[in-house]
Amino acid sequence: MAAKEIYIAVIGAGGVGKCFLSQLETLTQRFTSSRISLIFVSRSKKVIYNPNYTPIAFSELHKSLADSNQDPLPLPKVYHESSVGAGLPVISTLKDLVDTGDSITKIEGVFSGTMSFLFNSFAPTNGLGGKWSAEVAKAKELGYTEPDPRDDLNGLDVARKLTILARLAGLPVESPASFPVQSLIPKELESVASGEEFLERLPGFDSQMEDTKTSAEKEGKVIRFVGSIDVAKKEVKVGLEKFDRSHPIAALKGSDNIISFYTKRYGSNPLIIQGAGAGGEVTAMGVTADLIKVLERLA
Structure with a gap:
């Protein structure tokens, strides 16, 4: 053949x-x-x-x-595993849960490798951590942020990912603008001309994030930037939340992502997917894995 x-x-x-x-x-x-x-x-x-x-x-x-005048391939398929969680099997897992008849009740997690790195460094469980502006500058230097860090700090990257997951879970979410998304950009810096100017002026607003971190520490907790989808209540939101230091979300390291699927079958113990949430190789792996699925269908 x-x-x-x-x-x-x-x-x-x-x-x-x-x-x-x-x-x-x-x-x-x-x-x-x-x-x-x-x-x-x-x-x-x-x-x-x-x-x-x-x-x-x-x-x-x-x-x-x-x-x-050429007809497209019959039965077109769209695969987009890397659109959420880099190379982690987030999309395929959610699709399998839904397709096999499980009921999704809630999805919660850290969906941004950038935000994970920032808060694991700024508000670690040991209570240390540097100044917010310094951590943002370090993240940019290491290549974790977009060229303009505001493209990460506005929360829209996480919002887009939650839009995808919410739709797969059965919620009629119109767009990332249709639910609450907390931006971590000081209003005074939203319209500055460049990412460089933003980083230069950000130290003047460190006290805002420091106060938020200190408030959580007084409760024995840490802050993390998370997204959540409550299917029963039809609520989707993105922003800062407080977590006990023993919580899996609080215990993340580096730029790891963690996504918890709460379903009827899994009950009170969610199905958890955790691992590298950033990096060219792991993200490309998700694309390559999708291509393999296409090759297998066409074989």
Whole structure:
């Protein structure tokens, strides 16, 4: 039997994209039943490879699709494991729970590797930790934040992930703007011109976060930036919460994520998924695993 032709297009060749391309090279050697051809790779502003070695203008893509007389593949499938939890099996686990008839009652966790790193450093269970602005600057230096840290601190990254999970759990959530999302950006710094200026001025607002941390410590607790979905109450929210130091969310290390699924079957002991929530290799692994599912369906 002739090998099945599989054509791969990669849109986004940044940190995760580069790791995916490396994993794809290994994949082509393992899946000999399919002939995998990489035909298109692009960055945000430039196509860096195609089979004819000529750039393909994004402005013409939609017209080319509209003019095409080729039918799409039957039974299209969308896989998006890495959209929540990097390479952790969050999406597939939730889908399996729902598809097998379990009832989801609540989903709670730390969904951002950036926020996990920040609060594990700023408010560790041992009561130490540096100043908030210093921890944010360190996280940026280590590559945990976006180029402008406000894109992490506004909470919208977590809100987008909760929107995905809430919909899979059966809630009609319209968008990340349809539920409460706590921003950690001081109002005075929301409109500053750049991320650099934001970091320069952030130390002047350290007392706000320090007061919040101290308040939790007086109760024997720590603060963490979490997202929660209460399916029964149809409530979704993102923001700071206090946790006992013995709580699994409080005990996270580094940039790990933790997601707890409370369901009818699992009762009071949730199904917990925990592990690295950031990093190019683990995030690309989720994309590669989804590609393997596609290859298996087409085999």
